[in-house]
Amino acid sequence: MKRREFLTAQAALVGGAALVGNRLAAHEPLVQSDGADAAKASANPIRQSVMGWCFNPMDTLTLAKHCKAIGLEAMEGISPNHYDAVTKLGLKISLVGSHGFATGPLDPENHAEVESKLRNGIDLAVQYGAPNVITFTGMRKAGISDEAARRNCLDCWKRVIGYAEEKNVGLVLEHLNSKAHKNADGTIHPMKGHPGYWGDDIHLCAELVNEMGSEKFKLLFDIYHVQIMNGDLIENLRRYRTITGHYHTAGNPGRRELDDQQEINYPPIMRAIQASDYNGYVAQEFIPTSDDPIASLQQAFDLCNV
Numbered sequence: 651m652k653r654r655e656f657l658t659a660q661a662a663l664v665g666g667a668a669l670v671g672n673r674l675a676a677h678e679p680l681v682q683s684d685g686a687d688a689a690k691a692s693a694n695p696i697r698q699s700v701m702g703w704c705f706n707p708m709d710t711l712t713l714a715k716h717c718k719a720i721g722l723e724a725m726e727g728i729s730p731n732h733y734d735a736v737t738k739l740g741l742k743i744s745l746v747g748s749h750g751f752a753t754g755p756l757d758p759e760n761h762a763e764v765e766s767k768l769r770n771g772i773d774l775a776v777q778y779g780a781p782n783v784i785t786f787t788g789m790r791k792a793g794i795s796d797e798a799a800r801r802n803c804l805d806c807w808k809r810v811i812g813y814a815e816e817k818n819v820g821l822v823l824e825h826l827n828s829k830a831h832k833n834a835d836g837t838i839h840p841m842k843g844h845p846g847y848w849g850d851d852i853h854l855c856a857e858l859v860n861e862m863g864s865e866k867f868k869l870l871f872d873i874y875h876v877q878i879m880n881g882d883l884i885e886n887l888r889r890y891r892t893i894t895g896h897y898h899t900a901g902n903p904g905r906r907e908l909d910d911q912q913e914i915n916y917p918p919i920m921r922a923i924q925a926s927d928y929n930g931y932v933a934q935e936f937i938p939t940s941d942d943p944i945a946s947l948q949q950a951f952d953l954c955n956v
């Protein structure tokens with residue numbers, strides 16, 4: 651989108667709400683009717699992907715074949731060792747991995763690793779035509795204040811963003827929930843929440859994206875994590891849609907299927923995404939609980955295929 655079209659679209663989106671640069675400031679009220687989403691969500695099908703780790707221990711190629719049969723367009727969260735085989739099946743790679751969520755740029759001790767993994771991720775994304783590479787803030791650390799955490803993250807990402815722009819690959823910052831989710835035996839589930847994660851407020855993550863000031867640095871809006879930490883999903887999604895580069899799904903509570911045992915109403919959320927003229931991916935990132943995880947994937951695909 652050209653800059654003038656972008657600004658016109660923004661103006662239409664937010665009516666008179668205040669913009670920071672060309673981006674909506676956190677907590678500014680939005681003025682858009684729900685009807686507008688339904689009207690615009692038509693010839694713009696959601697491009698669906700899946701996070702491979704959720705389907706462990708199913709092997710990646712088996713999952714890939716099911717994805718192809720169901721109609722998903724892409725996969726992510728799989729080892730790059732599988733990229734050749736997966737792309738040969740006709741699937742795309744929607745998101746490339748980099749450093750983990752625990753070893754983020756918040757801590758300068760991680761900077762060398764984060765920088766090198768982001769650069770490697772960008773190279774892989776170019777090789778396989780993936781639009782984005784994931785990044786995280788990392789965990790809070792004693793002795794690092796919020797202000798220092800912000801500065802450390804921005805300093806590190808700013809050393810890489812020029813390379814991302816040159817290669818036309820996006821970096822997407824994932825917001826995560828920081829609540830502890832217990833298993834039945836009282837242990838903490840390692841993937842339903844990430845206690846200690848600093849970027850656990852969607853407004854903070856949006857501020858970081860805005861401070862980066864690059865079209866190649868955007869939000870990874872994980873609907874499950876946002877529901878837990880901030881809620882108000884459609885309002886937040888609309889607020890940040892021009893700075894969102896990727897979406898993840900899951901049912902809440904439990905990071906489970908998108909079924910009627912959970913509380914998030916996905917079809918209107920998908921229509922809100924469509925109405926934003928978003929043309930990136932929405933990746934299913936739920937942990938199947940049923941005996942037939944592929945049936946769960948089919949059900950999630952159908953529900954989001956609005």
Ligand SMILES: O=C(O)C(=O)CO
Pocket residue numbers: 751824826841872898935
């Ligand atoms: O929990 C998540 O959503 C993650 O992507 C962590 O890697």
